[in-house]
Amino acid sequence: MSEAVITYHRGMGRWEPDARGRLRQAAMELYAERGFEQVTVAEIAGRAGLTERTFFRHFADKREVLFAGSEELQQLVVDAVEQAPVTAPPLAAVEAGLTAAGAVFDGDRRQYAQRRQRVIGASAELRERELVKMAALAAALGDALRRRDVAEPAASLTAEAGVGVFKVAFARWLHDPAGRSFADLVRESSAALRAVAGGG
Amino acid sequence: MSEAVITYHRGMGRWEPDARGRLRQAAMELYAERGFEQVTVAEIAGRAGLTERTFFRHFADKREVLFAGSEELQQLVVDAVEQAPVTAPPLAAVEAGLTAAGAVFDGDRRQYAQRRQRVIGASAELRERELVKMAALAAALGDALRRRDVAEPAASLTAEAGVGVFKVAFARWLHDPAGRSFADLVRESSAALRAVAGGG
Numbered sequence: 142m143s144e145a146v147i148t149y150h151r152g153m154g155r156w157e158p159d160a161r162g163r164l165r166q167a168a169m170e171l172y173a174e175r176g177f178e179q180v181t182v183a184e185i186a187g188r189a190g191l192t193e194r195t196f197f198r199h200f201a202d203k204r205e206v207l208f209a210g211s212e213e214l215q216q217l218v219v220d221a222v223e224q225a226p227v228t229a230p231p232l233a234a235v236e237a238g239l240t241a242a243g244a245v246f247d248g249d250r251r252q253y254a255q256r257r258q259r260v261i262g263a264s265a266e267l268r269e270r271e272l273v274k275m276a277a278l279a280a281a282l283g284d285a286l287r288r289r290d291v292a293e294p295a296a297s298l299t300a301e302a303g304v305g306v307f308k309v310a311f312a313r314w315l316h317d318p319a320g321r322s323f324a325d326l327v328r329e330s331s332a333a334l335r336a337v338a339g340g341g
Numbered sequence: 342m343s344e345a346v347i348t349y350h351r352g353m354g355r356w357e358p359d360a361r362g363r364l365r366q367a368a369m370e371l372y373a374e375r376g377f378e379q380v381t382v383a384e385i386a387g388r389a390g391l392t393e394r395t396f397f398r399h400f401a402d403k404r405e406v407l408f409a410g411s412e413e414l415q416q417l418v419v420d421a422v423e424q425a426p427v428t429a430p431p432l433a434a435v436e437a438g439l440t441a442a443g444a445v446f447d448g449d450r451r452q453y454a455q456r457r458q459r460v461i462g463a464s465a466e467l468r469e470r471e472l473v474k475m476a477a478l479a480a481a482l483g484d485a486l487r488r489r490d491v492a493e494p495a496a497s498l499t500a501e502a503g504v505g506v507f508k509v510a511f512a513r514w515l516h517d518p519a520g521r522s523f524a525d526l527v528r529e530s531s532a533a534l535r536a537v538a539g540g541g
Contacts, residue, residue, distance in 0.1 A: 232537050301508060302501070309494045335539065
């Protein structure tokens, strides 16, 4: 889990152990207590015992505290699509990409992800931001499939359906009573999509 | 086509033939000329030969000129899902819903839709608004399927995949060299989804 990693940054003439993790923790507490819109960067930095200047070395703005990992996540998924066997059909390649995201969404991450989702659900601006990230993932998946020589409209449709699998698997993973892994829930959702599209 | 219908509204003590259509026409021209962000409601009303007060009787704000039809579109789709035969499998019911949208996206509408899409594509705010409308359609389709006793995760997956079919069919319809109907392109995209999910 990235928050658990101790990172050091030279800041204001002293060392700040895990400044990024502390800022993220402080931001999540404040967003949960008062709502995202009501919190300032100065307050986040203050609660973390750091300066605003240090905040801006780690995050572009207070929204990015919540979305900083999404480019890495997208790259992880796209890389796994590209590394799928040449013979893998489009949906199997996307499924391989999505299960790779299980490396980020491990058991330790679940509680953080639940809190993050509550904060996002309470803010129209953040919900829109999440939709933008999902649209970017669909576009990146479509590009990755076209690089695998998947034709249109199959590439776009597989990418859109794949993001649907991601969303459904993620929502189930957040609150799965059996605590199943994200990869297992991707496989479950993907099988459900095949059943619906094959049988319907 | 709704813009072609002459509607009368009592306004400022006189009759205004097709005020709504004139406002929409004026807004589209101005957005295309100068970009959505640079245009004011006063300018739209001015070009249409109407007052701001008349504008606000027809549209909540300048963004709604572009999105005013989306609730009706969603209702049209959801109604058709509900009216699909009880025996229709989930994806077939969604396909019936989406083809019903062909009543709105007819040939006359294509040029307006192309211009609208260029305006939306040029503005981050409008692109986000479009994503919100698509997310609302996915939620409404999921609700309609659950009312048809489709279980989870099949209902959510079919809804998400259905919105994927809608997006792909709409993008193809906008610029289809053969001028095929929206309903035909829904059927094509739906068949491609079945091929991908069944064969992959």
